[in-house]
Amino acid sequence: MNGPIEERRQHYLNVNYGLKSWLLTTDHKRIAWLYLIGVTFFFFVGGLFATLIRLELLTPQGDLVQAETYNKLFTMHGVTMIFFFLIPSIPAVLGNFLIPLMIGARDLAFPRLNLASWYIYILGGLFTLAAAAAGGVDTGWTFYTPYSSIYSNTHVALTVIGIFITGFSSILTGLNFIVTIHTMRAPGMTWFRLPLFVWAHYATSIIFILGTPVIAITLALVALERLFGLGIFNPELGGDPLLFQHLFWFYSHPAVYIMILPGMGVISELITCFSRKRVFGYDFIAFSSLAIAVLGFLVWGHHMFVSGQSVYASMIFSLLSMLVAIPSAVKVFNWTATLYKGSILFDAPMLYALGFIGLFTIGGLTGLFLATLGVDVHVHDTYFVIAHFHYIMVGSAVMAYLGGIHFWWPKMTGRKYPEPLARLAAVIIFLGFNLTISACRAATMSIRPSFRCST
Amino acid sequence: MSTLGFPLFPEQASTMAPRVDQLYFFLLVVSVFFATLILILIIAFAIKYRRRSDDEQPRPISGNLGLEILWTLVPLSLTLVMFVWGARLYFITFYPPSDALEINVVAKQWMWKVQHSEGRAEIDELHIPTGRPIKLIMTSQDVIHDFFVPAFRVKNDVLPGRYTTLWFEATKPGAYRLFCSQYCGTQHSGMIGYIIALEPAEFQAWLSGGATAVSMATAGENLFQKLGCVSCHAPNDTGRGPSLVGLLGKAVRLQSGASVTADEDYIRESILNPQAKIVAGYQPxxxxxxxxxxxxxxxxxxxxxxxxxxxxxxxxxK
Incomplete structure (x- = not known):
């Protein structure tokens, strides 16, 4: 056997050792590992908050925690999961690792900037953790004014500063990806030969760059109003509380696509690999990613149908929200068609991918209920919305992330994960997710308004 | 409908409720159809095309333009139907009938304060007659709240610094739950109440019952005297300020040359921030x-x- 020779072969994991060689690395593959450690940590923190929420909700009384703590738990759950897990998860881990490899580049265009992004991300995370340790924040992850800017007496400023800082990490990562994809493709790697994973990250990067500055400024304004009494959102000082919602959702709706587009990219790779087929309708999947990124910027008002926004604005936003559903539907049909006459193997990544298609279909279809004005008036602010976005964020984005981690694990480590255990885990996660979130759905039409703890 | 003693669907108790539910069921049918279609296709393909031997090499298929057009246009036309249908309902919920009974609601952390024009006030309860459109004129003293009555299928945010409205018409007597559905702080979950719909005659009896209340207009007149508004805003245009008789709903010409409709928001702003809109011909x-x-x-x-x-x-x- 040629074992000993294999052992001596140099690769990114054994080229040098020691903490310093990792913390000062500019190798995109090692930085992906740093991110993997970061997002896994925050995934567990966010999961801990979620577990406490579910435990408290075993009974209607406030017996594990009281209302005040409960409100902090769901806020911290949302903040951690969205800003510190979901947004960086697939792009910063898998995207970082794979984009240069997929397009035949030696590294990302700006390797040191890439490392800086990670440090900025961790710094922002520390601020937010400090806010949690100091007593938490209770505004909901949406930070609606004037509650967040005036009335809440929890650690709003510390939390939003954390998110503000982390935003720069997203912007820099997006910039890095766009420049890399534009300038560093190997000869012959034309745009329409790019793997769909790269297309999805290209679309995501556009949102990173265009959207993130808006949320950063918006949250900075909340902090300014809170700390220095500037009248921006508080009507008492001549501000407008709805202005906050417009600015917040202008980022936070596209942010949904930041979380799901990379997942769609992963699924396009998994489905094709495990059915031994070319993807059905490559151009349509690639362009649907771009369509989602562009249209995604024009639908923020559908979060505000009952907020007091003008009736005509609501109508336009409803129509545009219907349109953004189409590219998603196109993707689902194309993935399904890819299975046709394939040679399908049910390894763990494929189980995640098939689970993704089913759960994303449900998440997407429930989105139509929310885009339909007359029905949204009724189901807005209820568990219907919670169930809808958990189908997208967990049922789809997390499933894609886990599927991708399994799929590229051998590439990242040189070892294969244990297949039977991994398949079992995929099935358990699929069933567990459905049991948790279906309970929300059952509560849906019985109308439990969201954010409710009966104390 | 219920499962395990848990109501699966809220009661239909307003004129809007059955119309919203119709659209809801249309959406449900479309969604179930597509979810089932995808599910069946995936399961069928997964079974039929499972890998039988390791050296299988399926023939590549790059796509099919006809199919792409089909599964773009069919969902597109269905979503357009949803849009038009939903927008029509929304339009109705936005514009109250002109003969609606107006009731004022002030929200605060964490209660609902209601006052009827006849003067009767209540907290966390709202008595209304059935069979008559009710228009709520709502504002908040602090943060954003949301007035939500599931049995009526209506909700709207209640904002500080402006008025929002909500209208509904109860179809049958009963007590219906009222929720605040916009998270508003620690006791948000306790910001709940009941809408009590009564037969019109019973409602009249309720309205005239209780402690002898001063009507809202009379209370307003007293304030108008007490705060000295009357000293400038004389009924004829002789005062230092414009006359306010017959003002509501009319167009007002401003110093800036612009023109605004004198609605509730305009009056409120003129009381709290008089310099914002100066009427043409008057001093600020x-x-x-x-x-x-x-x-x-x-x-x-x-x-x-x-x-x-x-x-x-x-x-x-006369």
Whole structure:
């Protein structure tokens, strides 16, 4: 056997050792590992908050925690999961690792900037953790004014500063990806030969760059109003509380696509690999990613149908929200068609991918209920919305992330994960997710308004 | 409908409820159809095309333009139907009928304060007659709240610093739950109440019962005297300020040349921030009444100004 020779072969994991060689690395593959450690940590923190929420909700009384703590738990759950897990998860881990490899580049265009992004991300995370340790924040992850800017007496400023800082990490990562994809493709790697994973990250990067500055400024304004009494959102000082919602959702709706587009990219790779087929309708999947990124910027008002926004604005936003559903539907049909006459193997990544298609279909279809004005008036602010976005964020984005981690694990480590255990885990996660979130759905039409703890 | 003693669907108790539910079921049918279609296709393909041997090499298929067009256009036309249908319902919920009974609601952390024009006030309860459109004029004293009655299928946010409205018509007597559905702080979950719909005759009896209340218009008139509004805003245009008789609903010409409709929001702003919109031909001399008058008080003054409009109308008839 040629074992000993294999052992001596140099690769990114054994080229040098020691903490310093990792913390000062500019190798995109090692930085992906740093991110993997970061997002896994925050995934567990966010999961801990979620577990406490579910435990408290075993009974209607406030017996594990009281209302005040409960409100902090769901806020911290949302903040951690969205800003510190979901947004960086697939792009910063898998995207970082794979984009240069997929397009035949030696590294990302700006390797040191890439490392800086990670440090900025961790710094922002520390601020937010400090806010949690100091007593938490209770505004909901949406930070609606004037509650967040005036009335809440929890650690709003510390939390939003954390998110503000982390935003720069997203912007820099997006910039890095766009420049890399534009300038560093190997000869012959034309745009329409790019793997769909790269297309999805290209679309995501556009949102990173265009959207993130808006949320950063918006949250900075909340902090300014809170700390220095500037009248921006508080009507008492001549501000407008709805202005906050417009600015917040202008980022936070596209942010949904930041979380799901990379997942769609992963699924396009998994489905094709495990059915031994070319993807059905490559151009349509690639362009649907771009369509989602562009249209995604024009639908923020559908979060505000009952907020007091003008009736005509609501109508336009409803129509545009219907349109953004189409590219998603196109993707689902194309993935399904890819299975046709394939040679399908049910390894763990494929189980995640098939689970993704089913759960994303449900998440997407429930989105139509929310885009339909007359029905949204009724189901807005209820568990219907919670169930809808958990189908997208967990049922789809997390499933894609886990599927991708399994799929590229051998590439990242040189070892294969244990297949039977991994398949079992995929099935358990699929069933567990459905049991948790279906309970929300059952509560849906019985109308439990969201954010409710009966104390 | 219920599962495990848990109501699966809220009662239909307003004119809107069955219309919203119809659209809901249309959406449900479309969704179930597509979810089932995808599910069946995936399961069928997964079984039929499972890998039988390791050296299988399926023939590549790059796509099919006809199919792409089909599965773009079919969902597109269905979503357009949803859009038009949903927008029509929304349009209805946005514009209250002109004969609606107006009731004022002030929200605060964490209660609902209601006052009827006849003067009767209540907290966390709202008595209404059945068979008559009700228009709520709502504002908040602090943060954003949301007035949500599941059995009526209506909700709207209640904002500080402006008025929002909500209208509904109850179809049958009963007590229906009221929720605040916009998270508003620690006791948000306790910001709940009941809408009590009564037969019109019973409602009249309820309205005249209780402690002898002063009507909102009278309370507003008292405030109008007490705060000294009357010293400038004389009924005829002789005062230092414009006359307010018959003002509501009319167009007002401003110093800037622009023109605004004098609605509730305009009156409220003119009391709290008089310099914002100066009426053409008058000096900006009015002081702010911020801190001197509560949200409830402003609503009473508006009720008083509305009553002036009615009296004037009566005079014209004479």
């Amino acid at each position: 001399i009015m002081p702010t009444f911020k801190g001197l008058i509560s949200e409830d008080g402003i609503m009473q003054i508006i009720a008083y100004l509305k009553s002036l409009k009615r009296e004037e109308g009566a005079q014209v008839k």
